[in-house]
Amino acid sequence: MSIRFEGVSHHYPERGMVLRHLDLEVGPGEILCLLGPSGCGKTTLLRLASGLEPLQQGRITLDGQLIAEPGRETPPEARGVGFVFQDYALFPHLTVEENVAFGLRFVPRGQRKWRIMDALARVGLEAFASSWPHMLSGGQQQRVAL
Missing domain, CATH: 3.40.50.300 (P-loop containing nucleotide triphosphate hydrolases)
Known part of the structure; x- marks a missing residue:
């Protein structure tokens, strides 16, 4: 591209x-x-x-x-164009899973959990689904934001 x-x-x-x-x-x-x-x-x-x-x-x-x-x-x-904000724009009061789910609000409920875990697996963070953003390294936060 x-x-x-x-x-x-x-x-x-x-x-x-x-x-x-x-x-x-x-x-x-x-x-x-x-x-x-x-x-x-x-x-x-x-x-x-x-x-x-x-x-x-x-x-x-x-x-x-x-x-x-x-x-x-x-x-x-x-457009198919995106970028990660410098501060990663994660909600501190939501878990990693909930932050990812926020971007999937238009996905049918029955597909959300699978999509969340698939997205986290793609960036190697499936084990951190229940973690809070402040518990992650900067690089991990950036991958969640992606």
Whole structure:
């Protein structure tokens, strides 16, 4: 899967321009690391790619298919793009199993337990289903968030 950003710019009223005419392409199988100081647009770029922020200027394509341009947005759930927030966005009052279940609220009840355990097995955390997020390492928390 490839993603391409063409002429992407984004402005926040309170912070000003955070992305200015960005051109970037990440090819299939490539790994990209975004580095930079706080407020330089790293998270904004990820939010634009995933559809959590409307694109103000430019275009974004995924495998050559247009997913965003001003006024024309593919909904986030139809993009197949996601990212893990820096703080992992886990609910501290829910167990690992309950955190995973939260993302499955539209899955029929009879299939949820199987889907939860399958997801945890995929990341090697099935033994931690009843653990609380604060009991996990940072890497384990990140895998739960995935």
